Amino acid sequence: MQERIILDLYTAKELIEQDKTYYNKIVKSKDYIPVKVRNSRTVYDFKVGHIKKDYSIKYIRRKDLEKFLKN
Numbered sequence: 001m002q003e004r005i006i007l008d009l010y011t012a013k014e015l016i017e018q019d020k021t022y023y024n025k026i027v028k029s030k031d032y033i034p035v036k037v038r039n040s041r042t043v044y045d046f047k048v049g050h051i052k053k054d055y056s057i058k059y060i061r062r063k064d065l066e067k068f069l070k071n
Contacts, residue, residue, distance in 0.1 A: 009035060015032065032059040036056075042055055
């Protein structure tokens, strides 16, 4: 049976710690793909006024995506 690969989404803070890099490199680099994530929690927090946007930005590593697409 083939191993199932799951894509992980990371926040910028998680990537800074794991990859030992800095925020501007994550945002401007082609090595990380930004993904807009909306869920019930962010929509609720937006409606109540706790956050300014009704979504959050997570990132996918390009090498993880290539590995996922290869299988």
